Amino acid sequence: MSSIADQIAGSSVAEAGARAGAAVTSAPAITLPAAGDRELRLDLFRGLALWLIFIDHLPNNILTWFTFRNYGFSDATEIFIFISGYTAAFVYGRAMLEAGFVVATARIMRRVWQIYVAHVFLFTIFLAEISYVATNFNNPLYSEEMGIMDFLKQPDVTIIQALLLRFRPVNMDVLPLYIVLMLFLPFILWLMKWRPDVTLALSAALYALTWQFDWYLSAYPNGTWFFNPFAWQLLFAFGAWCALGGAQRMSRILSSPITIGICFAYLLFAFFVTLTWHIPQLSFLMPKRLEQWMYPISKTDLDVLRFAHFLALAAITVRFLPRDWSGLKSPWLRPLILCGQHSLEIFCLGVFLAFAGHFVLAEISGGAGLHFLISVAGIVIMSGMAWVISWYKHSADKNAKKKGAVVNADMAGGG
Template identity: 45%
Template sequence: MTITADKATKGRDLRLDLFRGLANWAIFLDHIPNNAVAWLTTRNYGFSDAADIFVFISGYTAAFVYSRRMARQGVLAGAALLLRRVWQLYVAHILLFVFYAVAIGFIAQRGHSHLLDEFNVKWLIEQPVATLTQGLALKFKPLNLDVLPLYIVLMAGFPPLLAVMMRHPDSALAASAGVYLASRWFGLNLPAWPSGEWYFNPFAWQFLFTIGAWVAMGGGERVKSLVMSKLMVSISLIYLIFAMVVTLAVRFASTWMLPSGLVDLFDPNDKTNLAPYRVLHLLALMIVLVRIVPEDWDVLRSDALRPLIVCGQRSLEVFCVGIFLSFVGHFILEMYSNALIAQIAVSVIGISVMTAVAFYRTWSRALDAPAPAGKASAGNRATQGGIG
């Protein structure tokens, strides 16, 4: 995926939508505890997971879209458009926050009060005004509502970084790396409420976001011959296999696979501060995926992959629905049946609903587009339609 501003006229890279759609499905599955279907997701076989893919592609897409707007309309106009997107993300988060909390509170009042603690919404009952205030400030987050606040903060700080990256991409990446290293060395993070810090440390995760943006701004094209070489692909494959063995050893508490001292270096997996081995794993995964899935692969335009592609294009809506459905799925499995057939049914129905929402949003937005130029404008909006 090495799209630059000059390459934009050649059309969308559907691999972005494919991988983002997969990430949406994986996040939904991973957020349902004790769900056997979640063993299909990448978090069980490596150091990084769907959240890493999400943030990387979001940075890539944001740079791809808004750098062209800045080049065409000026830095100020591009920054205004970026901040407009931040506002849309913020509104989506608040709506999700309200629906999520109300649903949990409604069920908790009907004999399932333990859900208030389990999903971290008891503060809405005990201190409603303070909790809502801190929720609006993004300091209070119920369980599983951490990704959107992270992305809101990353996008809010992106305009000046993008302006620099358009002229000095390597310097912008170096500055981002400096912030990342400082966050890990000095323990920089944002405070959460009522205690603790953000689960996704934005000072660390901005580095992965920036790497995605750097790739989109021509960095990927400059290093393409190196990263796509047989040697680099081989190294990436070896690292992915090593990460899978370590992760499985941790999952099954197996000491025969690797020395315990080696496994301890990766357990627990530092997701909050984005451990370097997570970054390397995500980059290795991207190198291998890009190598085996070419941009002009006909299957990307097939009916079989259409649901994933559309879920990637309507990512914000699909993400919000998936988070809400993960709570519904968790409740169903915990309160009624946790049998394997129930886990499969909940997973399949949830993904089907997410896909239906994606197709509906694509269809409804197409109604607003005038013909024949509407097709082109709809395509441009699709680029911005995802969470990235």
Template identity: 40%
Template sequence: MFGLVRSGQGRGGGGSRDLRADFFRGVALWFIFINHMPGNWLGDYTIRNYAFCDATEAFVLLAGYGAGLAYGAMLDRQGWLFASAAVLRRVGTLYIAHMFLFVVFTAQVGYSVAALDNMAYLDELALDAFGEQPYRALLEALLLRFQPAFLDILPLYIVLLLMLMPALALLNRPRLLITASLAIYVAVRLADVNLPTWRGGGWFFNPLAWQALFFIGCALGSSRRAGDPAPIPRSRALMAACAALLAMGAVLVVAWQRPEPLPYLPDWVASFLSGVDKAGLHPVRLLSILALAYLLGHWIDRDAAWLRGAAAAPFVLMGQHGLPVFCAGIFLSFVGRVALEQSEGWPMQAAVNLAGLLAMVAIAAVGAWYRQRSGEGGRKRAVAERTALPAAAANRTMAE
């Protein structure tokens, strides 16, 4: 497994790879898998139970960080047009992956409804539209205006990348990028603007608000690519403020989720907590994930030895192959949910969580193996072209 983990150049080729981002992206993907299974005991120990943020915020922030590194390097070397084309190509890949996942997930739920005679799945997962207007539902899914539960993260990412194309012009001016992004964020929240959906209302993850977190990540990645090891300098006062914010948030979140302390909370506190929305990325959620990222970014050294150790390797590997792992996690989480509904004891809990994790790691390992082999093939062809040698001779040259 260690040989499959990439620790050299990032996608954009700018600087050595930051395994911290890969590790925490892998952890976020694992948490998403866990949290999508009602009745999963491990769900009580994920970040959403102790902070005003969860794996989705981590995933979007790290996606922006990776985009700032990768596409920023392309921007520097080959210009805006090429970098924009690369972003658009990635959008196409995500769109195809989303539609494939949509079809597979819908078929999976439909089969479970028929086999288990449980119509509640359709209502809970917002797939009842297929029973009423199947052709219209499929069309609206193609337009990203119909997003069943659990299938709303990739559409968010698609729109964020589309927004990144014009924003590439500001990538080398991170402060201006963040200022413009936060101005849009404030305006969107004040005006309550969202993208429309087929059946009324707005997107569950409002891209016009979530872009703030994504572009902050882009700015951090761009600064890192420019050679700044710490885009936001280490400050004891700022670290203390971040720790206090997270500690206060943990107390309030735990209190809000338990029935015993609820009657003792002041009315204004209860009103505030009920208004911390996820769809529009409430400022408290935004500040919480940024505070957590700041602390972890300074507490964990970029070259920490444990990031290359056995315990971290599965999560680093998953983080480096996020798209197939995410899609597989959605499929596996519903399988796990059905299994836990049949038996929720600890043997089934252990089997579902362990099997799901191993499956996602295996998918990442296959992706890493394929990428490694195809990369070797590309290098061999490049050697052959430069030396005008046949492929067999190029193989010997590479071996030497």
């Protein structure tokens, strides 16, 4: 599995770009990067996103209150997709400049294949779980809900649709989105090589047209993809744009006190609005007009309110968490950073652990204590696994030193 590991470190990485951080200083345009330090903030926040996605996939418990989605519009998915766009552009953008379009595309396609295999693996686990529940659980209270098992009656259709990414069980929506975004990465990078700003504008235009004309990808047996790739590509392209020099050009706007003020005001507004969801007694404070204009805040189509919320969060993070912050080296944040460095494996593990957690919770009605225990155990397992993977990588690198640089470039690219 070590070949799936993505890494931005090593000789294959841009110094200028690596300095970029989630959005401050970066190479002036798409310049050839030199060797440099790994951008730990990216790893840190991707690791955090992975933990939060795991917790959000479990039934509500105490830890759920630590996840972003309870305090604003956007959630961990935005962070994950943005950083994925950033790192992918970072790594494959370099490959494209160095080795050309064809080679970079070939490497991206190999990465796409890895993600696809990971998705099929998760689907197999899902099938096992649902088949178990179908045979063991037959409570008359839920005779209607058991209708979900009907698809087991025609496994031929269902499995083929799953392989086509059209059948998407709950909590398995992120990888198909990621696959589609990665498929278009060569095209995005090729355009960005030409004119980054125009590419970003095109991406925004596609987003606007999607909202205007209601474009979507259909799913099986009906409905649409939970994450509409036509809308979510904006975040991915924005991440790529930041990685390829956009962040640096924005740095002056980002550090202006007006921007920071607006960001804080917006975050505060979002916080207040979310508060009214959790404490319905407060909902009388919300003007009805505003409610009718705002709701529903679509996650499927990456609502502008969500996108703006993510931007505000990112701007403030970049402003107040410097790249050389000493905490990034602290052992306390090490597990998060390690998870972020092996995101595809840890993401899959997280989805699996969420399935397992649901299963244990359903079998043993243990209450809040057990909920908490399962969440913490999941995070410990994820961190432990990340540590094992990096240990593997480390010793493999030692034993196959000549391969090092090439392998790193191939593996890189933001899972």
